[in-house]
Amino acid sequence: MVLGPIDARQGRRQVSGDTASDVQRSLFILSPGDRDGLIQATRRAGWRAIGARRPADAIQRYLRSDAQVALIDMRDGGGDVDLIAPLVPAIDAGGGALIVLIELHDMAKAPALLAAGATHFIATPLTDGALRATLASAQRLIDRLGGGAAHSQRAQRIRRGDALHWTLEPTGVVRLSDNLARHLNLAETASTPANLIRRLPRVDRRGVLLALRDMMRAGGPGVFVHAAPDRPGDRLVHHLRIEDGVIAADVEWLSDGHAQEEASSRDFLTGVRSRGAALDWLQRRTGLATTVLLLSISQFDRMNAAYGQVVGDALLGRIARRIERMVDEFAPGAMVARIAGTEFLVGLSGEAATAERATFLARQLIAAIGRPFSAGDHLIRLTGRCGIAQSRTEDDATRLIRRAGTALADARQGGGEGIRILSAEKRSRQVDADQLETDLRLALDRGEIGIVFQPQYPMDSERISGVEALARWNHPKYGPLSAGILFATAERSDYMLPLSAHIQGEALRQAAAWPGALRELRLSINLTAADIAQPAFMTDFLALLDDSGFPRSRLTVEITESGLIEDVQAAAALLTALRAQGLAVAIDDFGTGYSSLAYLKSLPLDYLKIDSGLAQDIAGSARDRIIVRGVIHMAKSLGLSVIAEGVETEQQRDLLSREGCDYYQGFLRSAGVSSADLVALMLN
DSSP states (O other): OOOOOOOOOTTTTOOOOOSSTTTTOOEEOOOOOTHHHHHHHHHHHHHHEEEESTTTTHHHHHHHTTOSSSEEEEOTTOHHHHTTTTTTHHHHHTTOOOEEEGGGGGGGGHHHHHHHHHOEEEESSSHHHHHHHHHHHHHHHHHHHSSHHHHHHHHHOOOOOOOEEEEEEETOOEEEEEEHHHHOOOOSSEEEEEEHHSSSSSSHHHHHHHHHHHHHHOOOEEEEOOOOOOOEEEEEEEEEETTTTEEEEEEESSHHHHHHHHHHHHHHTTTSSHHHHHHHEEEEEETTTTTEEEEEEEEEHHHHHHHHHHHHHHHHHHHHHHHHHHHHHSSSOOEEEEEEEEEEEEEEGGGGGGHHHHHHHHHHHHHHHHOEEEETTTTOOOOEEEEEEEEEOOHHHHHHHHHHHHHHHHHHSOOTTTTEEOOTTTTTTOHHHHHHHHHHHHHHTTEEEEHHHEEEEEOOOOOOOOOOOEEEETTTEEEOOHHHHHHHHHHHTHHHHHHHHHHHHHHHHHTTTOOOOGGGGGGEEEEEEHHHTTTHHHHHHHHHHHHHHHHGEEEEEEGGGGGTTTTHHHHHHHHHHHHHHTTTEEEETTTTSOOOOHHHHHHHSEEEEEEEHHHHGSSHHHHHHHHHHHHHHHHHHHOOOOEEEEOOHHHHHHHHHHTTTOOOOOOTOOOBOOOHHHHHHOOO
């Protein structure tokens, strides 16, 4: 069976403009006995309905529904306060509204239900007019709580919970939530319908196909059930609907035990694990090698003041999704939890618990938090800090978290990259910026500044086509330090020129010694703003290159936007002269500066390198993709080859390739490697 786009007229509501009345609202319905009837009444009222019959996992279904209004059907003797109590914290956290539907003869229960957290109630008989008026009243309450309709709409667009859901796109691609892909043992969140169905137990496939066929024929809601792969005792139910002309589905566990366990261990607001679940996880690992990362979002209160708490709460959900995705790729099975306010905990065990790997992950997480978030027409930029603590023999869960909190406090007070670590030996590895400036002047003589080469790959090939030379500082006290700390220290200590010359010379020396198997490999090295400002730079640099023996025709020089801002004309003249000598020129980290269009217009370039944050946004919102697409198409129209930095997932690579990107580099294929390891990679 081939599944494709459905007639866009089925199940679609016309939307015009962007006012509160034009945008279709979403209502979450919990009704054990009349779910479908209430869904139809909701649609007649002009709202989108997401229905559930089972109370056990109602919290998670509400969180992932994007609805801010919930309606609980308490007729037929179901008017017990205990039914709504579990949902109230989740609804309150998101600034939502809770409507209860009760029998007329149960009106005496209304005060108790309102005291328990309900914001509105409707008594039978239920009419379309009464439902429409109550929904409008609930929405007005949400708008007031969220600072107006615009804030409320932004929050709805941002907010996602720990979701089990999928959508069949018009292209025929099925997009699954991260959590659902994991439960179905799929490595990627994009799949074909045929591949998705093949993941299901053979006995369930026919029922799935029949349900999908009936839904496409009738254009109405549908449902199918199947066992989870390799877990016949756990069954998943897919609630099908037509949304904007395509098939979509919300998925829930059919077993009460699984659903209750999931709900009780989750944070209401973000869908990640709760503080209690994190403590349990750590307690079970007492005596084992464990490392805790404690992440905090800086100045979040100012963001709340500017955009409203509803949008702030929604952004916490978005942050949680970024953290989860990165941690899952780095260390599957690690713990991710929200433990308080804007603080998230990541628990690592086994090989992932080393100080080096934990620090590497912390850098990636802080970079992910630093990428802009979209909230309606606004881009919100946040910063993160991270404290890391390695477990000691006597540590219990609480003590280990407290030690991570101590490291986080140090990170908040210090500068640099915002990461501090307390090792298992109680030794603080807080980086002393003043000491680093002194140490840097000895580092070159001690051989502490090393070079690694990050491979670059064509989008349509697995063979390495080039490498970028990157610097690493192997500090005797602090261990491996990133290029960011290295160059920031060099700038503060006025040591940039000697450092840059060392890196360039060492990279050329190693590359010139590569064996014949690497004779076609291109090498990219970075020029700094201090380099190009030197009057004799070109003469000295070409002499360095020729003395090394590395061919000019295989060398690309890269310069960042920030290094060009002061004097674009002088930079253009220098780069033109370098190209005339046979070198290629790339502009690095494109998308991070302020004069990008002027650079494309004025500079003689061969390559444009998209900044890692911009490249990773290709898998974000539609707005993100439009921006990245525009950059790529603009570069291609100017005859430039495009290289994407920081590519971490197959999805990012595929989307970049589809837009016309030529090459990529990043942890999807390889981090920076030594010269010897690079030779081994090429030979293999």
